[in-house]
Amino acid sequence: MPELPEVETVRRGLAPALEGRRIAHVTQRRPDLRFPLPPRFAERLTGRRISRLDRRAKYILVRIEPLGAAGEEVLIMHLGMSGRFTIHGPEGTRTPGLFHHGMPGAERHDHIVFDMEDGTRIVYADHRRFGFMDLVAAADIGASAHLAALGPEPLGNEFSAATLSGRLKSRRAPIKAALLDQRTVAGLGNIYVCEALWRAGISPNRSAASVAGAVRSERLAAAIRSVLLDAIAAGGSTLRDYAHTDGELGYFQHAFAVYDREGEACSKPGCGGTVKRIVQSGRSTFYCPRCQR
Ligand SMILES: [Zn+2]
Numbered sequence: 001m002p003e004l005p006e007v008e009t010v011r012r013g014l015a016p017a018l019e020g021r022r023i024a025h026v027t028q029r030r031p032d033l034r035f036p037l038p039p040r041f042a043e044r045l046t047g048r049r050i051s052r053l054d055r056r057a058k059y060i061l062v063r064i065e066p067l068g069a070a071g072e073e074v075l076i077m078h079l080g081m082s083g084r085f086t087i088h089g090p091e092g093t094r095t096p097g098l099f100h101h102g103m104p105g106a107e108r109h110d111h112i113v114f115d116m117e118d119g120t121r122i123v124y125a126d127h128r129r130f131g132f133m134d135l136v137a138a139a140d141i142g143a144s145a146h147l148a149a150l151g152p153e154p155l156g157n158e159f160s161a162a163t164l165s166g167r168l169k170s171r172r173a174p175i176k177a178a179l180l181d182q183r184t185v186a187g188l189g190n191i192y193v194c195e196a197l198w199r200a201g202i203s204p205n206r207s208a209a210s211v212a213g214a215v216r217s218e219r220l221a222a223a224i225r226s227v228l229l230d231a232i233a234a235g236g237s238t239l240r241d242y243a244h245t246d247g248e249l250g251y252f253q254h255a256f257a258v259y260d261r262e263g264e265a266c267s268k269p270g271c272g273g274t275v276k277r278i279v280q281s282g283r284s285t286f287y288c289p290r291c292q293r
Pocket of ligand 1: 266267268271272273274288289290291292
């Protein structure tokens, strides 16, 4: 499942093909993905020019310029579990942020095709259909049901040790669960919560409130940022690696310190601990009981 860094990698991969370009044609092969597509979806996008691609948590926000009676709109895209974009352009074919193993017959799941005025074709495929797209007026984006309840963007200016501390201090839940709650901080999933807690040296079993102090909240906020930035940097390398369209690249898994490393030696210098797996709220947590306290 793509997390924030993978979505950011996809956004960066799509941006050059979309920003400043006009959509000539949209092919919609189904009425729905996870949710029904908006009414007249293809028609409303046809002929529109894209100004910019932003990201909020795990949502890609495609900003659509006004045209005629239509004001500025935002195409909200979520990749779900298995959504991916393939760009067929003058420089060949590439799939930014590819994180899946090969999916034979994936072309049967090419659900939405954007043909740009310059001839570039962008194909959205989602064989499990947990992803979705929505089209809303730009003025209403803050009130969108998808985005309204999200906490601060971890790589944005509003996220700091102080804001994190404020959102943890009255919580008795384990810190792991509090960080998975998108109201605490937006866009973190199981993988990067495990990785950030390991970097911060904080046990996933600790209560959220016990992490709200100045020292631990500072360490955790810094770890969240650094783990995301490192993963984005690793993902960025795949953008140059167009040859690997076989789905075997899996760039990000090589960078994990604890996630999916049960029984392996902790890689923190001098620790000597062993990575352990426990289950919290039905999800696997990987951590080092020796250096995470
Ligand atoms: Zn350790």
